[in-house]
Amino acid sequence: MHRVAAKFVPRVLTGDQKANRVNISQELLDRVSVDENFLKNIVTGDETWVYGYDVETKAQSSQWVGQGSPRLKKARMSRSNTKVMLVFFDWQGIIHHEFIPRGQTVNKEFYVAVLKRLREAVHWKRPQLWTNQSWVSHHDNAPAHSSFLVHNFLAKNETTVVPQPSYSPDLAPADFFLFPKLKSTLKGRCFDTIDEIQKNSTNKLFAIPKEVFQKAFRSWQKRWERCVASEGNYFEGDKLEQVVSINIKLLLQQSSLLLIIPCTDLEEELIKIWQLKAAYKIPLVLSTTGIITNKLHEV
Numbered sequence: 001m002h003r004v005a006a007k008f009v010p011r012v013l014t015g016d017q018k019a020n021r022v023n024i025s026q027e028l029l030d031r032v033s034v035d036e037n038f039l040k041n042i043v044t045g046d047e048t049w050v051y052g053y054d055v056e057t058k059a060q061s062s063q064w065v066g067q068g069s070p071r072l073k074k075a076r077m078s079r080s081n082t083k084v085m086l087v088f089f090d091w092q093g094i095i096h097h098e099f100i101p102r103g104q105t106v107n108k109e110f111y112v113a114v115l116k117r118l119r120e121a122v123h124w125k126r127p128q129l130w131t132n133q134s135w136v137s138h139h140d141n142a143p144a145h146s147s148f149l150v151h152n153f154l155a156k157n158e159t160t161v162v163p164q165p166s167y168s169p170d171l172a173p174a175d176f177f178l179f180p181k182l183k184s185t186l187k188g189r190c191f192d193t194i195d196e197i198q199k200n201s202t203n204k205l206f207a208i209p210k211e212v213f214q215k216a217f218r219s220w221q222k223r224w225e226r227c228v229a230s231e232g233n234y235f236e237g238d239k240l241e242q243v244v245s246i247n248i249k250l251l252l253q254q255s256s257l258l259l260i261i262p263c264t265d266l267e268e269e270l271i272k273i274w275q276l277k278a279a280y281k282i283p284l285v286l287s288t289t290g291i292i293t294n295k296l297h298e299v
Contacts, residue, residue, distance in 0.1 A: 010167055010168075010169055010170075010234070011167040013167065013232065013233070013234070017165070017166060017167060017232070018231060018232025018233060019232060020165050020166065020232070021165040021168055021171070021227050021232040022227060022228050022231060022232040024163045024164070024165045024171075025165075025171070025223075025224035025225075025227040025228050026224075026228055027163065028162070028163075028221075028224050029221070029224050029225065029228070032221055037134070039091060039217045039218070039220070039221060040090070040091040040217075041090075041129060041134045041135050041136055042090060042091070042135075042136055042137075042138050042162055042217070043088055043089070043090045043095060043118070043122060043126075043129075043135050043136070043137055043138065044088065044089065044090070044137075044138035044139065044162075044172070044173050044174060045086065045087055045088030045089065045096075045118070045138075045139060045174060046086075046087070046139060046140060046172065046174035046175065046179075047084055047085065047086045047087075047100070047106055048084070048085055048087070048174070048179045048182075048183075049084055049085075050084075050085050050182075050183070050186065050197055050198075050201045084099065084100040084106070085097060085098070085099050085100070085198075085201060086098050086099075086100065086106075086114055087174065087178065087205065088118050088121070089173075089174075089178065089213060090126070090135075090213070091213060091214055091217050092126075092210055092213065092214075093206075093208070093210050093213050094205055094206055094208075095118070095121050095122060095125050095126065096117060096118045096121035096122075096125075097202065097205060098114070098117065099198050102194075106142075106144050107144050108143075108144045108147035108149045108150055109149070110144070111144045111145060111147075111150055112149055112150055112153050115137075115150070115153060115154070119157065119159075122135055133158070135159075136159070136160040136161065136162050137154065137159050137160065137161050137162065138161070138162040138164060139161075139164065140164050140168075140169075140172055140174075140175075141164060141166050170223060170227075170234060170235070170236050171220070171223055171224070171227060173216055173217065173220050176219075176223070176236075177216040177219070177220075178208075178216070181208065181212075182201065182204055182205055182208075186200065186201060186204060223235075
């Protein structure tokens with residue numbers, strides 16, 4: 001037995017909220033299994049604050065010192081000069097971004113206007129998605145995003161919306177990937193004017209390579225798998241062994257142990273578990289050497 005500190009999470013989830021996270025994650029995994037281009041067709045986005053000065057992290061402010069040197073000190077500083085930025089992106093990179101005018105709030109009317117501009121951007125920057133009408137929209141459940149006015153606009157334009165579980169920033173690419181990556185490059189830097197904030201944040205945004213976006217979308221799929229494996233609990237910061245172990249007892253009760261498929265690491269094991277489970281509709285368990293299934297001839 002040993003002492004551990006509590007992990008901060010966005011919210012203490014109810015049973016229904018956990019079940020909703022699992023159901024939506026499984027639904028999206030099923031869509032990936034039947035449509036190999038599903039991830040490539042998603043256009044996702046959100047809004048965030050960018051700052052004239054954002055305090056650097058403890059790791060960013062650390063410096064190499066000699067043995068016996070006194071610990072470095074710095075004055076506490078706060079953020080200053082803010083600007084709200086809306087960003088939409090897909091598998092290939094940034095599609096549309098804009099800065100919200102001073103004094104403007106992101107309400108339902110403003111968000112509909114943004115979606116109109118997003119449609120134009122998709123038309124010009126992703127002509128194949130536009131022509132095929134294969135692109136689908138994804139955003140979180142903020143009041144402006146989930147209003148009847150927005151739903152009506154998307155339905156009128158026959159735009160499919162990818163569901164997003166409530167209280168799930170760990171399952172939203174803007175929150176777990178894009179905004180942290182963007183802001184990490186701006187922390188500790190000082191911009192005197194709003195124009196400088198916009199220019200530098202835009203430059204950093206478009207400097208992110210295409211391959212990094214693609215890696216983030218693949219990571220999104222893995223997060224759905226981990227969400228299902230953890231039974232809807234928040235999983236960030238947990239060791240993968242802990243996430244995998246949650247369902248082992250349940251799966252052991254359902255399985256006949258016939259076939260072992262070796263895996264090189266736990267993450268690969270977790271992915272194979274849920275791919276096989278979805279593909280063959282059979283109970284599976286994880287062993288220390290691989291995956292065990294009860295349908296020898298089908299694998």
